[in-house]
Amino acid sequence: MNTIEKDNAYLASTYARYPVEIVRGKGSIALDAKGESYIDMGAGIAVNTFGYADDLYVEAVKQQLEKVQHTSNLYYTAPAVELAETLVAKSGLKRVFFANSGAEANECAIKTARKWGAEKKGTGAYKIVTLMGSFHGRTVTTLSATGQEVFHKYFDPFTEGFVYVPMGDEKALEEAIDDKTCAVMVEFIQGEGGVNVLPDSFVKKIFALKKSRDFLVIADEVQTGNGRTGKYFAYQQYGVLPDLVTTAKGLGGGLPIGACLFGSAVESVLGRGDHGSTFGGNPVVAAGALSIVKRIDDALLKEVEEKGNYIKEKLSGKQGILEVSGMGLMLGVSVACDAKKVVSRCIEKRVLFLTAKEKVRLLPALNIPYPLLDRAIEVLLEAVKEEL
Numbered sequence: 354m355n356t357i358e359k360d361n362a363y364l365a366s367t368y369a370r371y372p373v374e375i376v377r378g379k380g381s382i383a384l385d386a387k388g389e390s391y392i393d394m395g396a397g398i399a400v401n402t403f404g405y406a407d408d409l410y411v412e413a414v415k416q417q418l419e420k421v422q423h424t425s426n427l428y429y430t431a432p433a434v435e436l437a438e439t440l441v442a443k444s445g446l447k448r449v450f451f452a453n454s455g456a457e458a459n460e461c462a463i464k465t466a467r468k469w470g471a472e473k474k475g476t477g478a479y480k481i482v483t484l485m486g487s488f489h490g491r492t493v494t495t496l497s498a499t500g501q502e503v504f505h506k507y508f509d510p511f512t513e514g515f516v517y518v519p520m521g522d523e524k525a526l527e528e529a530i531d532d533k534t535c536a537v538m539v540e541f542i543q544g545e546g547g548v549n550v551l552p553d554s555f556v557k558k559i560f561a562l563k564k565s566r567d568f569l570v571i572a573d574e575v576q577t578g579n580g581r582t583g584k585y586f587a588y589q590q591y592g593v594l595p596d597l598v599t600t601a602k603g604l605g606g607g608l609p610i611g612a613c614l615f616g617s618a619v620e621s622v623l624g625r626g627d628h629g630s631t632f633g634g635n636p637v638v639a640a641g642a643l644s645i646v647k648r649i650d651d652a653l654l655k656e657v658e659e660k661g662n663y664i665k666e667k668l669s670g671k672q673g674i675l676e677v678s679g680m681g682l683m684l685g686v687s688v689a690c691d692a693k694k695v696v697s698r699c700i701e702k703r704v705l706f707l708t709a710k711e712k713v714r715l716l717p718a719l720n721i722p723y724p725l726l727d728r729a730i731e732v733l734l735e736a737v738k739e740e741l
């Protein structure tokens with residue numbers, strides 16, 4: 354049996370995989386088992402920040418692996434500390450808890466908001482308002498936080514205390530917040546929900562209500578964080594400062610990590626024993642993440658913004674392209690045909706794109722070179738034309 358046949362035989366069938374086995378890669382080029390090369394416009398769903406086998410990343414991981422691959426959180430290790438210090442500087446928040454995934458980072462933020470609610474507002478103040486179309490993870494609680502009905506089946510009972518409002522609906526938001534609300538949780542750009550950018554006025558409303566009604570704002574930056582949108586975090590596009598920020602994906606550059614960042618209102622909410630993780634802050638993962646985070650500087654962020662604008666310009670007004678949403682290198686392309694079929698066609702033409710709901714989604718490595726972007730755009734336009 355080959356890998357695909359064995360996968361079908363031995364792995365849980367939870368993923369609808371494309372028929373491509375990736376065996377190696379460099380930068381934004383992936384090679385399959387047959388030796389075919391692909392331009393990767395998905396970067397492992399916004400994970401491989403500097404692409405495959407990035408030299409500095411590999412070196413940072415290797416060096417740490419040869420020293421200490423793991424120790425328990427009963428002892429101190431420098432990579433996690435340095436990573437936390439860097440994230441604090443980049444975010445304007447105060448402290449960090451390290452987990453292993455986006456869902457876990459969100460669990461940490463939800464627990465913190467609930468404890469804050471109980472302490473500040475009294476028993477029962479655990480209500481969290483989230484947005485329709487959001488995606489916050491696959492654990493039972495983060496599924497509950499996710500504002501999409503499709504995720505609220507089979508696994509009852511779900512965690513109670515979440516209410517959903519339509520994205521951009523200021524009146525519904527205002528009505529949903531009451532004295533039992535401890536937090537409003539948002540993605541500033543919804544990723545899985547279809548690359549939907551939060552309107553500026555809606556964000557202003559959240560923060561105005563926060564002032565008058567006293568609740569926390571949780572920014573789920575699992576997908577939007579770490580330079581993806583052209584700022585280090587997407588909330589920085591709006592000039593606001595959330596109380597809790599979660600991130601994962603691109604932070605680790607390829608190895609599993611999640612982080613929950615705490616602002617001044619909540620930096621002391623979680624105490625000893627309130628939360629923990631065996632692998633959280635693992636030195637190898639943290640050393641790799643540090644090598645990524647340190648390189649997301651102003652010059653790179655400007656480049657990300659420019660590349661995003663470049664892609665938008667190249668696609669806008671072309672045959673079969675209805676609209677391009679998103680910021681920086683997190684883009685959703687509405688096409689006048691079936692996006693999934695377009696993506697399959699692109700694979701045949703050796704370019705890997707993603708979908709998000711009805712859109713073709715682009716999440717390439719932040720350092721993808723322009724010639725590869727040009728070729729990927731050309732292929733996408735060709736594929737759309739063929740599907741029309």
Ligand code: PLP
Pocket residue numbers: 453454455456457459488489490491540544545573574575576577601602
């Ligand atoms: N939050 C957002 C915004 C995401 O996009 C995702 C994953 O797609 C998650 C949370 C869950 O992250 P993970 O799959 O690392 O648990």
